[in-house]
Amino acid sequence: MSRPGKKRSRATLPDKEGSAAKFTKSKTQEEEESMIPAAKERNSKPVGSGTGKTTKETCPSAQGSKQAYSHWLMKSEPESRFEKGVDVKFGIEDLKAQPNQTACWDGVRNYQARNFMRDMKVGQEAFFYHSNCKEPGIAGIIKIVKEAYPDHTQFDKKDPHYDSSSTKENPKWSMVDVQFERMTKRFIPLSELKAQHQAHRASGGPLKDMTLFTRQRLSVQPLTDEEFEFVLSLEEKPS
DNA sequence: GCCAACGTTGGC
DNA sequence: GCCAACGTTGGC
Numbered sequence: 601m602s603r604p605g606k607k608r609s610r611a612t613l614p615d616k617e618g619s620a621a622k623f624t625k626s627k628t629q630e631e632e633e634s635m636i637p638a639a640k641e642r643n644s645k646p647v648g649s650g651t652g653k654t655t656k657e658t659c660p661s662a663q664g665s666k667q668a669y670s671h672w673l674m675k676s677e678p679e680s681r682f683e684k685g686v687d688v689k690f691g692i693e694d695l696k697a698q699p700n701q702t703a704c705w706d707g708v709r710n711y712q713a714r715n716f717m718r719d720m721k722v723g724q725e726a727f728f729y730h731s732n733c734k735e736p737g738i739a740g741i742i743k744i745v746k747e748a749y750p751d752h753t754q755f756d757k758k759d760p761h762y763d764s765s766s767t768k769e770n771p772k773w774s775m776v777d778v779q780f781e782r783m784t785k786r787f788i789p790l791s792e793l794k795a796q797h798q799a800h801r802a803s804g805g806p807l808k809d810m811t812l813f814t815r816q817r818l819s820v821q822p823l824t825d826e827e828f829e830f831v832l833s834l835e836e837k838p839s
Numbered sequence: 840g841c842c843a844a845c846g847t848t849g850g851c
Numbered sequence: 852g853c854c855a856a857c858g859t860t861g862g863c
Contacts, residue, residue: 711846816843817845
């Protein structure tokens with residue numbers, strides 16, 4: 601999925617136009633596209649710690665303010681893989697090597713994942729998850745340093761994620777900028793998260809509804825505060 | 840490399 | 852609007 605940007609010649613540095621977070625949205629189309637009916641089954645505990653909040657859930661269709669999440673998990677591939685001739689490898693070490701240890705998270709081409717990126721706020725933290733590799737799992741923590749703005753790779757014909765259906769006037773895809781914060785104290789493998797998830801399904805523990813398992817293919821996903829804290833607590837355990 | 844899960848597309 | 856075919860994700 602995403603190929604967080606490496607190459608940006610200019611986009612790299614945090615931008616220039618302030619927070620361009622939302623381009624004009626013409627109401628009619630735009631966020632909508634979540635087309636995934638189930639978007640809300642995780643009813644239980646959201647909470648946003650941060651701010652906002654409000655709105656309880658369920659607003660029928662239109663937009664609805666959903667619950668505010670404040671923690672995320674973002675997947676990226678740490679091993680080389682070529683897509684249309686371009687290596688999409690981008691592990692946490694690649695992020696650390698960027699100027700200012702910051703990169704734009706480009707290449708996301710799934711509406712639900714995109715919409716979650718549009719909900720991200722500066723300062724929020726996310727787990728950097730290594731996918732499609734020898735040892736999948738959580739490698740570190742990153743933070744959002746720039747809110748959603750148009751993903752330039754959608755307009756680049758040579759980019760593996762070029763989208764001929766998108767226009768500059770009404771860009772379809774967004775990205776955020778993220779900065780390396782730290783490695784987790786130890787690598788937290790998927791196998792361990794899965795074992796916890798399974799145990800919690802039986803016991804009602806904090807990972808019982810973790811999106812990593814309930815929507816396995818989603819590359820950008822929210823975590824409740826409780827999920828985030830629990831995963832962090834695993835750092836302290838001897839593996 | 841296999842293949843299950845699941846999102847997207849397009850015919851009707 | 853339904854749904855089968857198809858394509859992609861990503862663990863194993």
